[in-house]
Amino acid sequence: MSEHYLLNYVDCTEYKLPLDLQNIFGRKRETFLEIGFGSGEFILQKAIENPNADYLGVELSMISAKKLLKSISRNHVGNVRALLVDASFALRNILPKDSMSGVYMNFPCPWPKKRHSERRLNTVSFIEKIAKVLKKGGFFQLYSDSEEFVHEMFGEVGKTNCFDDPVLEVNPTVGVGTRYEKKWLDMSKEIFRMKCVRIKCEINGEEDVVRVSNLWIDDIDEKSLQKVDGKSFSKNEIFVKFMGLYRNMDRNTFLIETLTVDRDFSQRFYVNLSRRGNRWLIKLDSQARPFRTKAVKFALRVLSEKIAKKDPGGDQNH
Template sequence: MNSYSYLQMYQINTKDVKSYPIEWNKIFGNSNKSIVEIGFGGGEFLVNLAKENNNYNYVGIETSLTSCHKIKKKIFLNNLNNIQIILEDAKFAVREFFSDNSISKVIVNFPCPWPKSKHAKNRLFDEKFLDTLSSVLEVDGEVILTTDVWTYASEVKEKFLSNGCFEVKNISEIQQLPFKTRYEKKWENEGRKKYLLIAQKRCKKEIKRLLEGEINLPHQKIQKMNFDKLQSLVGFKKSSKNKTLVIKDIYAKLDGSEYLVKVFSEDDRYIQSYFVDVIKIKDGWLVKLDDIAKAYRTPSVKEAVNIIAKELEN
């Protein structure tokens, strides 16, 4: 094994999964309970946790590719087989990739509090995410938050209490976590205090997922294509309550046998950019989601394929 082969290991390519939520016990090959860390950073906490207790399966969620590379090296050097990671938005990942009552603990260490009102959409603990946590956590399962900002801990506590599905323990000041993270060391050097908040699930709320069940590749066949309409699709936009799609550009193959339609879409604040293929076939044209530029088959993505086919055939 070469020195960088571990970069191909330990990560779930969630856009290649055939059915959602993910069956984690099949991924890990056991029936152990799951612990999830959101925003694992350099991976110090999650790796040490997995080393200390191999009776759990650990899933780390991050949006930083650099952080994913760092933790993979640590997992490899420690020869651990009980950690998998996901490169994805946490709100989307927890809701779509975990079934009801399937997580034992969710750990969040030193998240950005996003204090400015204009950044409110970036805050992790909003009302919908708390509903998601109430669904995916097992009964008595815990959310464990550590932060260096007292006001942030207090705000999150109030949100858990308002949700109605959690019992929340009093915020406590702590000296240090069981395993020090890079951020914890930084805050200690700056003399900051650290606070612990634990919320325990008591009941659940029903949530709506975008990806439930087996996900097939959306496609449509059309007999004839309106080439004038093809070019006029650039700038097309359609919005509804929870969905938006915009056609941004069109690229053509020189021989005119294939076109790529660039689309942006949004489902319940989750944004994707992808291509829809329009390909000449024997008895007409095939309109399908491009299978190289990966996208989740959300309702807006399926709708984009259907709308493009309908518009071109008309």
Template sequence: MARPLSQQLLHYLVDWRDSPWPIDWESLFGRSAPLSLEIGFGNGAFLASQARSRPDRNHIGIELSWSAATRLFQRLEKAQVENARALLIDAEAALQHLFLPESLTEVFANHPCPWPKARHGERRLFASPFLDLLASRMRLGSRLTVVTDHAEYAQWLGEMLEGHPALTSCHPGIEAPEIPGRQPTKYQRKAMAEGIPIHYFEWTKQAEPEGLIVPAHRDQVDGSGSRDARTWHDSMPTISLRGDYDRKLLLADFQPLTLRETVDNIEIAVRLSGAFRREEPPMWLVECFVSEGKLRQEFAIMVIERKANELFLKLSGLGRPHPTFGVKLAIAGLGRVLMESDPKLTIVHENLGAEALATACKSEVPC
């Protein structure tokens, strides 16, 4: 009998927001096994089939669609397999933060969106920067398999693969004539029924890409594989301000603030969008949105009165963000807002770092 959706979610869906980065996949699966990744698992049929037919491997699927995830859960329940898990996150963000270099044994992408319009070209999967990141996460000798029925996308993909120094075709040409034993996906069967040619790409990693891309953030964990309560708390970004402020005026005239910065070639945008106040005991909550490349985090910052004439800024439990540079920048930006609104406030303690504070202060009003 299939478990209810709530239990399927707890079992199959990896809560990447509340997991240490990068994820310890061996601990998550409870065993050491080659790691297989499918980018965009769609209705889940291919991933479930792989998990069932290849029990010696741990299988991860990445998607953005919740409905796709529920279909995958149903298939995994029916197949009664324990070696497959799902991530609901952008593929680039997942590879950047959740996977160690040289951790993947194989990668699949079945009929990725071709984004045929010229203005959408930058959204295509497997552009050069993404291939660099993906190749850094693949082991030497690991295989990348991509299948598409879109001719123009296939031509473009062939050019991207052929131009990458770490990847080599497994066949004499750029494309494979077919992949023996491969189970066609829903989209592939539809295309074949309409007489549309299918393009197969099987490429392997034969060299290390220049400038190995490492995870942007690493959490400290305890022996159980969970966030260590002490080190995780110590790593949470905070700032303390002191001064003779007027409680009634604090954030009363709050205006949305946007900060932008580029760090290590990653574009960062921070948006402080709204402020809310609780009367007793006094507390303020500020809504935040942070994007760092393809990583998106929505959360709230708390402003509380810690002692006389002292304000303490910290992350609330909403959104469970990881303390990336963008999150630190959001707290620094809110600190700037408070100090600009009341010049008597000054920083007495912070663990955000000089770069976050300096970036937040890039405005006409000094902080």
């Protein structure tokens, strides 16, 4: 992406978490969140109509993020920031508690097939994450063309005890102005809107982000290192798999392709193993930009334990 477009992009791996919104926007204003901004029509229009408020958009698609960032630049809009990250992870770890005045979800995929049920966002767990970032009195608003999805969301909201009674409308007079909405209306499909307001409610959730430090070992066992390739390890809700092993010609540096999963959040990156004098350093590769999560920390620890030459006289890790 062009450096000019990146002015409105937030690389969350470069910031202390949770984000300091005043630092991100350069001012302190009411902040609203859109989960899954797609092509960005809705969040851009909201920002233009409300210049004294700030808007954050969370999206997984790089293509969608580029479209929004280009539109922001073309329209000279300064009160929108885009985050390219999983929404569930963002709600749990990146966005501050009690920070949002409103959260929007416009036409999320309902994932109707049973085999995709784990991808659905109309769950108590996900709704509680939304409640966590909302201020008391802040609203959650959902638009969808799927009646089943909205009714399920309606029921799950009631189970959280975090919101007042949701209001459900069919074909609301005020739409969201996105191309998806126009598409559904052109097909004479019904549109459903659900809106609710957060009431006083304590949301306690364990965060995944931790401090991850480099590790040192005195020497490596190359046979053990070879055996690690392709192996997986798990602990509680953490999963690690070493996907590939690459080395330089002098065998003083290795790269280990690594997959980690923290609950529902996965990352792929490289771990760098290099000789430094008489010892070996294990660290995240300089090109790696994963969030420093419990699974990432676990991956470094497991690797150090599995490949260290056994020394009966003491602990290899310092």
